[in-house]
Amino acid sequence: MEENRQGLLIVLSGPSGAGKGTLCKELMHNLPTLQYSVSATTRDPRPGETEGKDYFFVSREKFTELIRQNQLLEHAEFCGNFYGTPQAPVQHAITQGKDVILEIEIRGAEQIRRKFPQAVFIFIVPPSLEELRARITKRGTETEEKIRQRLDKASDELHYVSEYDYVVVNDQVETAVEKLKAIITAEKCKVKRRLVQF
C-alpha cells in the first residue's frame, strides 16, 4: 500500500506554566526527524541566538509586509515586539513529508486553526491548579499578586481545551512525551490522512 507522504503540523498549546516548552524539547529529542517551526520576530537578537535557528530576525517593515501578504500562520505582539509563524517553511516541510512542531500560546493556536485546520491540536495541561501554583511558586521569581494573576489566567485558559483534538496531562515528562509520540503515530495511521492506493 502506498502511504501518503504529507507531513503533519503538530500544534502544542495550553496555559502558561503547563510545561509545553519542556515537552516540545523532549519530544524533539525523542523524534529527531521532527522539524521545529522557527518564528519570525522584530525584536533584536540576544547573545547566542542564531538567525534561522532561534528566530528569523526581521525589521518592523518586513514583518508588516509578511502580515499584509498573508505569509504568517499567526502573529502576536508582546512587549512592543512582533512574533509570528511564517507559513512558507511549514508548508514546504509538510509537502516534503516532514512533520513540523509548533509550540505556541492559545491565541496563536486559534489563528492557526482557522488557516490550517488539518493540523493536530494538542492541549497540554498541568496535573492540577495546585500543582501549577507549586511550579510557579517554586521558581521564586514572582510576587504573590503575580502568582494569583497567572493562576487566574491559566484557569481561564483551561476552558479552551474543548477546541483541541487531544489533551495531554503533563504530570511526568516521560509519560507525557510517550503520549505525544503515540498521538503522532496514530495520526499517521488515520485513513483521512492517507492516499490509500494498492
Place this chain on the structure above:
Amino acid sequence: MEENRQGLLIVLSGPSGAGKGTLCKELMHNLPTLQYSVSATTRDPRPGETEGKDYFFVSREKFTELIRQNQLLEHAEFCGNFYGTPQAPVQHAITQGKDVILEIEIRGAEQIRRKFPQAVFIFIVPPSLEELRARITKRGTETEEKIRQRLDKASDELHYVSEYDYVVVNDQVETAVEKLKAIITAEKCKVKRRLVQF
C-alpha cells in the same frame, strides 16, 4: 484533572488474510488489560473450547431471541451456524472503564458502526496483494482457483478502508502492534472522549 473512565471499544477488521487474528492476539499479549469480546455461537463446542472464554455456546432458539431482543452488536451466519457479539458484556466492561477488543469481518464491523459509532474502527491490510497471495499460497491448503477467489474478495474488501478511522499495514507484526498501541493511547487523549474537570 479528572480523567474520563469510560473504556474504548476497539474494532479490528480488514480483508481476510490481512492477519488481524495474529495482531489481535499479539496486542492482547502486550496489553493484558484489554478485554476480548467473546462471541455467541450456535455451533457445537470443539474439543478444548471453554464456554464463556472461546464462545458463549447457545441454542438456535436462544440466538434468535438475542437477535429479537436487540442484544447483539452484530451477527452473521457461516456454514449454517450463527455467530454474534453480545452487547451486554461489551457495554458492562466499557462502563467499568475497561477497553474491549473485537476482531471481526468487514460486514460485522459495519453493523457495529451503526449501533456503536463511538467505537474505534481500525482496518488491517496486508502490505500488498502480492504479499497476500504469497501468504495464502504458503499455507498450501488452497487450490489455484480458491486462491484467485480469495484475492478477488480481498481486493474488493480493501475499498471499505474509507469507512474506518485508522488503517494499519500488517507488514511486520511488531511494528503493526506498536501502531495499534499508539492508536489506543492517542484515543484516550482525545478531548471528545474525556470529561475534563479541574
